[in-house]
Every structure is written in structure tokens, then in C-alpha cells.
Amino acid sequence: MSDWMIELVDITKRYGNIVANDHVTLRIRRGELMTLLGPSGCGKTTALRCITGQNIPDEGRVFIDGKDVTDVPTHRRELGMVFQNFALFPHMTVFENVEFPLMIRRMDKSERAKLVRDALKLVRLEGYEKHYPRQLSGGQQQRVGLARALVYRPKVLLLDEPLSNLDAKLREEMRFEIKDLQQRLGITAVYVTHDQEEALALSDRVAVMNKGCVQQVGTPAEIYDHPATKFVADFIGLSDFIPAKVVAVEPERVVLDVQGERIAAPPSESVSPGLDVLLFIRPNDVRLRAAEGDRQPNEIAGVIAKSTYLGDKFDYRVDVHGVEVRVQTHGAERFDNGQAVYVYLPHERCRIILESLVCPVR
Amino acid sequence: MASFLKKHRYALISFVMLLPGLASFFGLFFYPMLVTVVRSFRPEGVTTAWTLRNYTDFLGQASTRQVILLTFFLAIACTLLSIVLSVPLTLLLRQKLAGHRLFRLTILVPITVPGLVGALGLLLFYGSRGWLNLLLMQGLHVVQEPVKINYTLTGLVIFYVWHYFSYTAVTTLSTLEGLDPAFEEAARVAGASPWQVLRHVVIPLIMPGILAGSVLTFMAAFGAFSIPLITGGSYRPLAVQIYKQIEVFTPARWEAASAMAVVMALLQLVFLTFYMRVLRRPTAS
Numbered sequence: 001m002s003d004w005m006i007e008l009v010d011i012t013k014r015y016g017n018i019v020a021n022d023h024v025t026l027r028i029r030r031g032e033l034m035t036l037l038g039p040s041g042c043g044k045t046t047a048l049r050c051i052t053g054q055n056i057p058d059e060g061r062v063f064i065d066g067k068d069v070t071d072v073p074t075h076r077r078e079l080g081m082v083f084q085n086f087a088l089f090p091h092m093t094v095f096e097n098v099e100f101p102l103m104i105r106r107m108d109k110s111e112r113a114k115l116v117r118d119a120l121k122l123v124r125l126e127g128y129e130k131h132y133p134r135q136l137s138g139g140q141q142q143r144v145g146l147a148r149a150l151v152y153r154p155k156v157l158l159l160d161e162p163l164s165n166l167d168a169k170l171r172e173e174m175r176f177e178i179k180d181l182q183q184r185l186g187i188t189a190v191y192v193t194h195d196q197e198e199a200l201a202l203s204d205r206v207a208v209m210n211k212g213c214v215q216q217v218g219t220p221a222e223i224y225d226h227p228a229t230k231f232v233a234d235f236i237g238l239s240d241f242i243p244a245k246v247v248a249v250e251p252e253r254v255v256l257d258v259q260g261e262r263i264a265a266p267p268s269e270s271v272s273p274g275l276d277v278l279l280f281i282r283p284n285d286v287r288l289r290a291a292e293g294d295r296q297p298n299e300i301a302g303v304i305a306k307s308t309y310l311g312d313k314f315d316y317r318v319d320v321h322g323v324e325v326r327v328q329t330h331g332a333e334r335f336d337n338g339q340a341v342y343v344y345l346p347h348e349r350c351r352i353i354l355e356s357l358v359c360p361v362r
Numbered sequence: 363m364a365s366f367l368k369k370h371r372y373a374l375i376s377f378v379m380l381l382p383g384l385a386s387f388f389g390l391f392f393y394p395m396l397v398t399v400v401r402s403f404r405p406e407g408v409t410t411a412w413t414l415r416n417y418t419d420f421l422g423q424a425s426t427r428q429v430i431l432l433t434f435f436l437a438i439a440c441t442l443l444s445i446v447l448s449v450p451l452t453l454l455l456r457q458k459l460a461g462h463r464l465f466r467l468t469i470l471v472p473i474t475v476p477g478l479v480g481a482l483g484l485l486l487f488y489g490s491r492g493w494l495n496l497l498l499m500q501g502l503h504v505v506q507e508p509v510k511i512n513y514t515l516t517g518l519v520i521f522y523v524w525h526y527f528s529y530t531a532v533t534t535l536s537t538l539e540g541l542d543p544a545f546e547e548a549a550r551v552a553g554a555s556p557w558q559v560l561r562h563v564v565i566p567l568i569m570p571g572i573l574a575g576s577v578l579t580f581m582a583a584f585g586a587f588s589i590p591l592i593t594g595g596s597y598r599p600l601a602v603q604i605y606k607q608i609e610v611f612t613p614a615r616w617e618a619a620s621a622m623a624v625v626m627a628l629l630q631l632v633f634l635t636f637y638m639r640v641l642r643r644p645t646a647s
Contacts, residue, residue: 085542087544087547088548089545089549100562104553104562
């Protein structure tokens, strides 16, 4: 038995001149929840539709449970899917909606009733069997959608922006409910979203996509702390990108030139002296202090250009020799506009990113 | 007075604005109907006395039952065939294959062509020397003798369908195109074959559209006049029979014609009420 429940191998899908998926390769483990994360038009939905069979890739193969299903029609792929607009059948009751996949499979009536009851219990909707979808709230409708997707125990659960049509509070609630359900059932799940917070909260692993390419695949922490490309860093959380030049590559560190000052960063692959790179750091990892006394290593001089009070923190734009660095501090110490400061970029929080890297995962 | 005007200003303005509509409703719709109903209770050529003879004469005739049956048969057959024709046709049009725009316009042709012109065209096309028979005899060599279609009951049904199916097709098409494709996707992913998707999801969901369109087709076919007048031969449904009372008899039998028209309207009303009730049940609630 293969470790992978779903494999997309070197998928390319074009719509006319537009390349929606450009050599996408993704492998999803049994029982894990993987999120396809990216802005609209990044190709995440195209990739999902390759899994369901609603898209036939122009190149590449799709495997589910070790079997090549590239040419298998959608209805024979044994999938469960939850839709952004719920897509419950309006002419059927809740019971009939959840029963639908079983009815299609010509399952025995009493067996059906039992499975439907189990599924509705799973999503805490007992007692709503005779309601019609339009009589339910958005959250309840999406729970019916979940029950319908899970009722026949499919191999894979696909979720296409399932929470986008719900209000913010409910979204957070349902997020935990989906995660809990997925873990209890141990089902493999693919979750498509453009909401980075949702992706970080839910996923075992995240695949970040942009312009039809997979940018990076990793755990939420890996994606957040070690973004592989400028796009990933920018898409998830706040970022500072400081133009720099590699001065020296040493075993323990890489020395960078930032506007004539020396900054040390942890070792990084494929860098060599003389290379133009971006020094990436999260604004809340940067420290500020008043420009007094000697500068420490990895400190550069700057001037506060703009400060904004955000309630639980201060947001500063610091002018460092003409480059704007964003800093967020939680400390009590306040800095005024025009004040000279030392900007400390902690060595271990610095990352080197190559701007030229666009499609790293092939 | 002034305070009354001020208080009911908006009601008065609404009433004044409604006047043209009310006037045309009463003048063009209600008054002629009233005249017809009143006249149907007058003895022939008399405008003062009352009688039921127009009704008893008409309903007492042996041929009346056959005429009513024929009218219903033509209308129902035409409606059913229109549904059977419209559903696959609109499913195909929805795929937006090459040339679908031209086809969409073609569906509307029977509505825009006047009935008389259409009927003559059909007679020419289906005649013993028409294009259809030429194709069958000289093109495909499948028959020796021309197939007789004109002035047969089958032919009449074909002509009815040609002229009245557009109503069903157009409403079915617009309902189908308004259908969210997510329903079908959900059904496919849940394991339904294309046929099962059609049967369990698409058809039930477009049923209101099919119903609305087929009601229009039924009403038009029930009151059909120019098609059966020209192509019906010995088959004369109610509208043609009513026309005969005026055209064939001298002096024209306006009173008998009025009674027949009232009977026709009542029959249609009763049938439609029944039809709506039966067909609406599965999609209701």
C-alpha cells in the first residue's frame, strides 16, 4: 500500500492561452489534511478539479489510493465533496440530501436510514431530517453538506472554500468542527482556501500556490517560518524585504551587505558571494532601541518615519538609508517620528530569499 | 375638502395613474367577454329575450363530444410531444456547441411566423411532392409511394408541435441555464452517472420551467385556429367549429358561436386548474 492517498504527478492544464496548472506535483498522505492555499486564479481550484475528475489534465497523471484515475469519470472516483455555496439539492429534504449518495449506490433502504442517521449525528443535526435546505442557516446547511460528503465513507474528502459563505464567527467555529471531524474519522482531506489564517489553523500540511505553480509544501510552521519564495512570505503574514548583497558565505552564517552595513544571516542554499538577494524578516521579530552607545552586531541605524498606534502594539516605518523597514513592537517604549534608532535584526530570524525564484516545487 | 385631498393625496394620484389601465382592461377585455356571455343566452336574432337553447343545441349534438375530444387530444398530444422534444434539445443547446446561437434563433421562428404562412409552408413541405417525400423517394429510396401526412391526424399533430413547442422550449431553456452547475457537480462527485444526475437532479429542478412553458403551449394549442383551419381537412377542433358558425351560415349564427366560445373557455379553465395542481405537486414544498 502506497503512503500516498492522492498523487498529482506533473499536472499541466491549459485553458486557451492561460496555463492554470503548470507542472503541478502534489502528494497527499493517508489521513492528513492538506490545504491548497493561494489567491484567486492561482490554480488551486483547477488542481482540485483534477482530483475530482471535473478537469482532465492536458499532461500528467492523477492517482488515488495508488490507482491511476486520470481517465476515470468523476462518479466512479468514490469521493466526498463540500462546496462553497453548499450545493444542497433544494428539492430534497435534509434526509434525502444525505441519502443521495447511498440511493445512487442502490443501497438497501434500512441500511441507508441507519447510515444517514449516523452521518447527521456526526454533524450534530439530528431532528432536522424533514427540513428543506432553505429552512436552515448557512452553518447548518454546510453541516448537511459535510454529512452528505461523508455518509458513504469516501476515500477522500474534498472541501472547496467551504467556509467562505459564512460569517466570521461561525467560520472560526466550523473550522474546528471540520478539523475535529477529519481527525476522528482519520479521512484524507484536501481543503482549498484563499484564507491564510484558515490554512494555518487547519492543516497538517499546506501547499501554497501562485500563478499555476506550487510555491512551497510544508507544515504551517515551516511555511510561516521558512517561506521558500517572496510570494509565500508575502502571502502569509507581514513581511519585510530588505535588498541585500551576499558578501561572504561561511559554514555558520552568510554575511550580507545592507546599504553598506554588515548583517549576518543563517546559512542558506544556493547563495554565493556577489549575489543580489532579499533579506526577509517578520516585522514583529525586529527590535528597536534609541540610538545611544555602540551598535551591536546585526544592528543598523535608522530614523522613525511613521508610527501608528494599533492598540496592543505599535507599528513603525523606519527609514534605513532610504529603505523602509516595518517594525511592530509590543513594548512600552515609544519612539517619535524623526527619532534616530538602532534597528536590530536578530540573526536567527533572518532569512535569505532569492527574488528570481518563482516556481520552486516542480 | 382641502384636508381630505391632502390626506388622500397618494391614493388619488395612484387612482388617476391607474385609469388608462383600468379603461383598457374594461374596454378591450371585460366588455367583449361580457357581450359574448350575454349573447350566448339570447335566441337567434333577438336581443331582448333569454334562452338556454344555444347551449342545449350545441351540447345535445352527437358530434359535439367528438369535437371536444379532438380539441383536447390535439392540445395534449402537442403539449406532451413539446416536452419530450424540448428537454433533450435544451440540454444540447446548453452545451453551447458550435452553431448553438443560430439554433436558438431557429426555435423562435414558429412564434414569429404568422400561423397562416406557417401552415401553408408546412403543407408544401409535407405534401406528396414536397421536400420530405422527394427526399424519402428519390434521395433515400426508402418508400415507393409518397407518405401521406397532410390532412391526416398525425400530420395535424406534427404541425401543432411545430407551431407551439417554442413556448415550452424557451422557458425550459431559460430555467436550465439559470440552474447552478454546482448541483450537478455535487451529484456527480456523490457518485451519480450523467443519466442519474439528469433524472434525480436536473429534471426535478427544471420542472417548474417545463410546467410553465407547457401550460403556454397547451393554451395556445387548445385555442389553435389558423393551423387546423388550413391543414386540418376534416379534423375541425372547437375554434374552427366556432368560426364555421359565422362563415358558413347565412345569416351568421352569432348566438350559437358565443355559446360555443363560452363552453370552450370553461373547459380550458377547468383543465388548466387540474393540470397545474397535478404537475405542481412533485416540485412543491
